[in-house]
Amino acid sequence: MKIDFKAIAEKYGTPCYVYDFDNISKKYKELKDAFKARKSLVCYAVKANSNLTLIKHLSNEEAGADCVSVGEIKRALISGIKPYKIIFSGVGKKNDEIKYALEQNILMINIESFAELKEVEKIAQKIKKKARISVRINPNIDPKTQPYISTGLHENKFGVDMDTASRIYIYSKNSDHLDPIGIHMHIGSQLTDIEPIRQSVKIVANLTKNLKALDIDIKFFDVGGGLAIKYQDEKLIEPKDYAQMIMGELNGLDVTIVLEPGRYIVGDSGYFITQALYEKMNGEKRFIIVDGAMNDFIRPSLYQTKHKIEVINNKQTKTLCSVVGPVCESGDFFAKDIYLPITNSNDIVVIFDAGAYGYTMSSNYNTRGKASQIAIIDGKDRLIGASETFEDMIKLEKEYL
Ligand code: LLP
Secondary structure, eight states: OOOOHHHHHHHHOSSEEEEEHHHHHHHHHHHHHHTTTSOEEEEEEGGGOOOHHHHHHHHHTTOEEEESSHHHHHHHHHTTOOGGGEEEOOSOOOHHHHHHHHHTTOSEEEEOOHHHHHHHHHHHHHTTOOEEEEEEBOOOOOOOSOGGGBOOSTTSSOSBOHHHHHHHHHHHHTOTTEEEEEEEOOOBSSBOOHHHHHHHHHHHHHHHHHHHHTTOOOOEEEOOOOBOOOSSSOOOOOHHHHHHHHHHHTTTOOOEEEEOOSHHHHGGGEEEEEEEEEEEEETTEEEEEESOOTTTOOHHHHHOOOOOEEETTOOSOEEEEEEEOSSSSTTOEEEEEEEEEOOOTTOEEEEOSOSSSSGGGOOOGGGOOOOEEEEEETTEEEEEEOOOOHHHHHHHHHTTO
């Protein structure tokens, strides 16, 4: 869909995020459809974009939610996701978070260590529940992605090795307060190579077969998230190929396939809209200074990722420049050494593919309020998150002054 970025900027002010909800539905359905030959549950990874209206939109599409904190579980619940479609992942869950998840009767808790399992058992016993659990397996496979978003190697903090997993399952089977119903893996994010995923699914499927032989009835096989989107010229894994590969590896296993996609669902539906403030030259170096900054959208600074950037309605010749924000750090940039036209102040500069890990990773650094969020639904725009005011930012400190 063609979005009138200038009109949005004029109406809502900048910086702001815009999300194309129709594209989000399309991506969700594409993935869900690819698995239609089997029972499947798509649990959207809320961390990618936790806007309430966006979650509600996915809930209307029948999605579940993959959450990594009580906050995310609460967001999912108030946005209409049913508890039995919520899973709780994360390597360091706190007691009160575990208790809350159990009280809400969510589908399952993904266990990341023996110590955590014991804690879950203790809490379940105390509140007289049987905790449905799944174990995150670390298959020790290199996903061949960016090191910060790679999770499936033993050198990463995530999941447990096969031996520990087997011990956890046997222990759980014999516990009155644990019900091992799932198995889980997630080897990394922005995955563009299907082979490491295939190898991991194979390893985890084998373990599942062994567990079933021990009368441990695994009902949910959670392949995690990680499907990539196109930021530059990445070669992508097609949902159909992904689904065929997984269904092939799980042939003969009676399980519901659970998916935890975040970026794939929302990444390329989001745009970060900012406004050019000034142009400046430092010697030979040209800079476009915009009103958005690293506190709003940190991916380029944090991961050195490259996002497509356009200056709207500007036909001037493109020359080499960097796009930077007003924050007092040299790390505050959206792009370095790219070609863009000379901007006039008030030109609209759009950063593409900002729907995932954009707003959710934003902060108040430099006491900058968070940006507003706008949805485009059926071609119409609608505010789904106001920009943060100065009062909002200081409210937790002001009373102690
Ligand atoms: N499941 C688990 C257990 C995860 O840790 C993650 C992401 C997902 C699912 C969703 O992954 P996705 O489908 O979105 O790739 N901030 C980084 C990405 C961090 C990903 C963390 N875990 C970025 O901006 O690239």
